[in-house]
Amino acid sequence: MATNPFKITLLISILSIAIALILIWGTAQTAPNLIRYSTLSNAPYIKVESINVTANGVYIRLAIINNGALAFTPTGGWVEVVETGQVVNVTIINGTAIAKLPLTPQWMGPASVGVKGIVSGTLNGSRAYIAFFDVAPIHVINTICIADVSYTDCVLNVTLSVDTVVPVVIGPIINMSLFTASTPGYYVFETIGVVNTTVYAPAGSHNVTLMIRVSPVLGRYTYVYSCNYLSGFSKYTLWLPIGVTYMYPTGNVTDYILLTKTFVVGGGS
Amino acid sequence: MRVEALLQFALAIAFIVLWVFVPTWSLSGVNYSVSLMPWGFVVRFFGETHVIPPPTVYAVWLFALDAGLLPLVWRRSRYSLYLATLFSVLSLSMLMDTILFQQRYLQFHGYTIAPTPTGYIYVSLPTKPVLGLPTYILLALTILSIFNMITRARWLGTGPEDPIVAVVRVLKALNIEYSRIEHGVEVGGVRIVRQGGSLWLVRGGEATEVDLKTAITETVKVGLRQPVIGVVDYGED
Numbered sequence: 001m002a003t004n005p006f007k008i009t010l011l012i013s014i015l016s017i018a019i020a021l022i023l024i025w026g027t028a029q030t031a032p033n034l035i036r037y038s039t040l041s042n043a044p045y046i047k048v049e050s051i052n053v054t055a056n057g058v059y060i061r062l063a064i065i066n067n068g069a070l071a072f073t074p075t076g077g078w079v080e081v082v083e084t085g086q087v088v089n090v091t092i093i094n095g096t097a098i099a100k101l102p103l104t105p106q107w108m109g110p111a112s113v114g115v116k117g118i119v120s121g122t123l124n125g126s127r128a129y130i131a132f133f134d135v136a137p138i139h140v141i142n143t144i145c146i147a148d149v150s151y152t153d154c155v156l157n158v159t160l161s162v163d164t165v166v167p168v169v170i171g172p173i174i175n176m177s178l179f180t181a182s183t184p185g186y187y188v189f190e191t192i193g194v195v196n197t198t199v200y201a202p203a204g205s206h207n208v209t210l211m212i213r214v215s216p217v218l219g220r221y222t223y224v225y226s227c228n229y230l231s232g233f234s235k236y237t238l239w240l241p242i243g244v245t246y247m248y249p250t251g252n253v254t255d256y257i258l259l260t261k262t263f264v265v266g267g268g269s
Numbered sequence: 270m271r272v273e274a275l276l277q278f279a280l281a282i283a284f285i286v287l288w289v290f291v292p293t294w295s296l297s298g299v300n301y302s303v304s305l306m307p308w309g310f311v312v313r314f315f316g317e318t319h320v321i322p323p324p325t326v327y328a329v330w331l332f333a334l335d336a337g338l339l340p341l342v343w344r345r346s347r348y349s350l351y352l353a354t355l356f357s358v359l360s361l362s363m364l365m366d367t368i369l370f371q372q373r374y375l376q377f378h379g380y381t382i383a384p385t386p387t388g389y390i391y392v393s394l395p396t397k398p399v400l401g402l403p404t405y406i407l408l409a410l411t412i413l414s415i416f417n418m419i420t421r422a423r424w425l426g427t428g429p430e431d432p433i434v435a436v437v438r439v440l441k442a443l444n445i446e447y448s449r450i451e452h453g454v455e456v457g458g459v460r461i462v463r464q465g466g467s468l469w470l471v472r473g474g475e476a477t478e479v480d481l482k483t484a485i486t487e488t489v490k491v492g493l494r495q496p497v498i499g500v501v502d503y504g505e506d
Contacts, residue, residue, distance in 0.1 A: 031373070130389075
């Protein structure tokens with residue numbers, strides 16, 4: 001044979017090793033152009049949905065905003081309120097993160113607070129942590145409602161359930177009336193004007209009683225049709241427009257609210 | 270064609286075909302994974318898929334194909350087995366180099382951080398490196414090609430030795446050129462033909478039955494005088 005197999009082998013070996021080396025070198029050279037960087041787009045984030053200050057405590061509700069295809073499921077976390085320095089763990093209730101903090105005097109001052117924290121959970125099955133800082137307005141929630149009503153011998157007893165963050169002064173009463181919840185309705189009594197009965201309730205959850213002697217003594221335009229419930233009627237409605245003064249540290253705020261209660265007398269209907 | 274060489278070819282083809290379906294190497298994880306396929310690294314990241322083709326990845330299967338094909342195409346010299354071994358080793362080293370490319374340029378620390386309107390999100394993405402089945406086949410190919418190189422692709426037993434092969438071996442050892450004919454071997458004008466269990470020496474028109482010893486001496490005698498082109502698989506040095 002004319003060609004020597006050894007020479008051929010040597011030639012091909014050197015050639016293929018050279019090709020391999022060039023490829024390794026070329027790959028290293030082109031690598032920066034080959035690779036690309038990718039980050040999460042439309043990643044879920046946390047916003048403070050609401051801060052409700054109630055007599056039972058402060059409730060911070062965190063909204064998880066999933067604005068992409070990625071779904072975040074929260075499992076835990078903590079929040080810190082910057083203004084009060086309170087740190088508390090969040091609890092997950094039906095997929096929303098809620099933090100409950102004790103009510104402290106600092107909550108009476110600001111109109112909004114900064115909340116920072118971390119919510120842990122899973123993003124498409126991978127463990128993930130969302131860190132956030134958000135400023136949100138404070139909603140102070142005070143509730144006053146009529147718990148019980150009784151009317152005997154021209155004396156009206158109204159038990160109010162008071163659930164407030166600050167101490168309140170309840171009263172005066174303007175234009176109250178008691179009438180039967182029927183068609184047509186009949187007045188039991190009716191006042192036109194201001195009844196200066198007030199009652200004080202401290203902050204927190206309390207029941208207070210307003211006792212009002214309904215008689216013409218109250219004013220010129222007081223009409224009393226009966227000193228007791230009307231016979232033949234068992235369902236009545238009390239209409240109680242009332243002034244409430246909230247004693248905030250920053251100053252007193254007076255609100256006029258309408259309390260109504262429809263109730264049944266004597267167990268019947 | 271030797272079965273050993275065919276086996277080497279089969280392993281090379283199995284490696285390439287299997288690789289189309291199974292990655293040779295991968296970083297497996299839930300939302301982030303990297304798979305090394307014949308066309309490059311396939312990177313999955315939260316539903317996005319990117320293909321990163323380092324040039325070395327093509328050399329992996331091209332060299333593997335050469336390592337399987339060469340012993341079938343070039344059968345005359347044992348150098349083809351040497352070259353096939355070189356190709357299989359090169360294929361394996363190109364695979365290693367491609368995996369190193371990931372370690373160097375596609376390095377991943379197991380997490381991602383992204384900014385959000387109110388802060389940032391940290392996602393833990395643990396991954397586990399896995400060597401795929403095709404890599405083991407490539408390793409087997411390399412080992413087999415080395416073994417074939419050492420044994421000249423003759424490690425499979427061929428039953429009781431053919432007396433003709435015994436004659437040929439002596440001729441080869443003495444560097445006598447010969448040619449294989451049907452059921453025998455020809456050196457110069459002399460043929461040794463096997464018929465059933467006996468050997469026949471054919472010179473000119475006459476044939477005589479001979480034993481193995483005589484057959485070898487007669488062929489050597491003739492062979493030292495008259496060169497003839499001989500062909501045998503991987504026979505030449």
